[in-house]
Amino acid sequence: MNAYLSLLSLFLPVQRRDTWLSEWNAELWHVRSECGWVAALHLLRGALADARELRALAQKDVSADRAAVRPWKQSWIQPLALPLASLLIMACAAMCVPGARDVLLSQSYNAPSSIVLLKDAEQPTIAYATYSEWTRRPQLLFDEFAFYAVQKRYVNGERLRVATASSNLLRMLGLGGPAGDGMYLSYAAAKQLGYPSQVRLGASMVRVRGVLPRTTLKLWDDPEVIVLADRLPAGMHGHVLGAVAQGAPNINWGFVVTYSKQPPLHIHVTPLEERVFMPGRAFLFACVILLFALPGTRPLSREDGPRMPMRLRWRPTIFVGVQVLLLLAAAYLGSLAIAMSMALARPEDVGGPQAFAAFVLLLPTIRLTLRSNRHRCPCCLRKLGHPARVGQPSAAFLNWYGTELLCAQGHGMMHIPDMPTTWFSEPRWMPLDSSWAVLFSQ
Numbered sequence: 001m002n003a004y005l006s007l008l009s010l011f012l013p014v015q016r017r018d019t020w021l022s023e024w025n026a027e028l029w030h031v032r033s034e035c036g037w038v039a040a041l042h043l044l045r046g047a048l049a050d051a052r053e054l055r056a057l058a059q060k061d062v063s064a065d066r067a068a069v070r071p072w073k074q075s076w077i078q079p080l081a082l083p084l085a086s087l088l089i090m091a092c093a094a095m096c097v098p099g100a101r102d103v104l105l106s107q108s109y110n111a112p113s114s115i116v117l118l119k120d121a122e123q124p125t126i127a128y129a130t131y132s133e134w135t136r137r138p139q140l141l142f143d144e145f146a147f148y149a150v151q152k153r154y155v156n157g158e159r160l161r162v163a164t165a166s167s168n169l170l171r172m173l174g175l176g177g178p179a180g181d182g183m184y185l186s187y188a189a190a191k192q193l194g195y196p197s198q199v200r201l202g203a204s205m206v207r208v209r210g211v212l213p214r215t216t217l218k219l220w221d222d223p224e225v226i227v228l229a230d231r232l233p234a235g236m237h238g239h240v241l242g243a244v245a246q247g248a249p250n251i252n253w254g255f256v257v258t259y260s261k262q263p264p265l266h267i268h269v270t271p272l273e274e275r276v277f278m279p280g281r282a283f284l285f286a287c288v289i290l291l292f293a294l295p296g297t298r299p300l301s302r303e304d305g306p307r308m309p310m311r312l313r314w315r316p317t318i319f320v321g322v323q324v325l326l327l328l329a330a331a332y333l334g335s336l337a338i339a340m341s342m343a344l345a346r347p348e349d350v351g352g353p354q355a356f357a358a359f360v361l362l363l364p365t366i367r368l369t370l371r372s373n374r375h376r377c378p379c380c381l382r383k384l385g386h387p388a389r390v391g392q393p394s395a396a397f398l399n400w401y402g403t404e405l406l407c408a409q410g411h412g413m414m415h416i417p418d419m420p421t422t423w424f425s426e427p428r429w430m431p432l433d434s435s436w437a438v439l440f441s442q
């Protein structure tokens with residue numbers, strides 16, 4: 001019998017085992033000597049029940065202790081951890097995608113709004129002779145033109161897209177200083193060639209005058225090397241850029257150039273801004289759509305705006321604002337990484353996927369954030385807990401019926417009506433004064 005009790009004691013916590021065993025051994029000795037073996041056997045059944053109960057109580061204490069050891073679960077730091085983690089993950093993702101990294105690390109490029117790309121409606125390119133004639137004729141629509149033609153040539157043994165351009169091209173694009181001859185490398189080409197000071201182009205050595213910034217501008221044919229020259233060989237065919245004059249009529253859809261002895265030339269016009277990827281615009285568009293979608297998918301709850309003094313409102317508002325800002329930054333980086341990883345050829349095609357990705361990332365996360373901040377103490381920003389039902393549905397005339405939530409730090413209680421009445425239609429914050437502090441000292 002003593003061995004049976006020793007066996008039962010093994011199921012108990014170590015710190016209680018010896019005491020429990022000595023007590024039950026003493027009880028067993030007493031019952032066996034006074035009442036006999038049959039009574040002792042009955043006593044052992046009671047020992048089994050006692051051991052079970054003690055074990056259940058010990059497990060309950062352990063789980064309560066664990067909850068107390070992890071106070072961060074209820075603290076205000078925990079809601080910030082998820083947005084911060086997602087921001088770090090998205091930042092790493094954006095830095096791993098080459099296109100997204102270039103956008104983040106490059107200087108922002110604002111394309112001059114007056115610059116347009118001109119294209120013959122029937123031919124892929126415009127003849128240099130036509131361009132020369134336009135520059136000689138007095139113009140009403142344009143202040144000036146630039147010309148470039150792209151060919152694949154060997155530069156230091158690498159086959160690159162080399163643009164031979166009029167000397168004012170970079171100045172018109174807002175990328176270079178005064179006009180002048182010379183060779184300019186794109187950032188990617190300079191990196192590929194090892195940032196040379198001069199390169200071999202065909203049979204001659206050419207000095208490199210500069211490296212273009214890491215912008216997201218893509219001209220037609222995407223030149224990697226630009227060679228500026230005052231005079232270009234006649235007979236070339238290439239692309240023409242024009243600087244629209246101030247006060248010129250709207251030519252967004254193109255125009256027709258008429259000649260006396262030749263058929264008219266139909267010119268298509270593409271604003272340069274459309275050839276520049278502006279990630280901020282696509283993201284802003286997604287945010288505007290989100291503003292309309294959010295109330296549609298998540299009706300404003302009565303619990304969203306509890307009635308409380310103004311001095312207590314700013315702290316929860318700033319807290320939610322910080323979370324939303326972190327989520328916006330994470331969604332911007334994440335959507336940029338997703339869009340640029342698709343490796344679309346035309347920069348104007350990247351905006352759509354980025355806006356869609358940003359919307360898909362933002363909608364559920366913002367929803368969850370707003371939902372998780374509903375029941376939060378305005379003083380310590382901890383989650384309110386210990387819900388208690390108050391009142392009866394039939395007694396809402398002189399009393400209230402709903403749920404009462406309590407701040408574990410003793411700052412106050414939130415009364416949420418389950419059945420709104422004319423005098424109690426929205427949640428109310430009931431602050432507790434210092435006289436209640438003794439109840440929350442633990």
Ligand SMILES: [Zn+2]
Pocket residue numbers: 377378379380381382407408409410411412
């Ligand atoms: Zn509190």
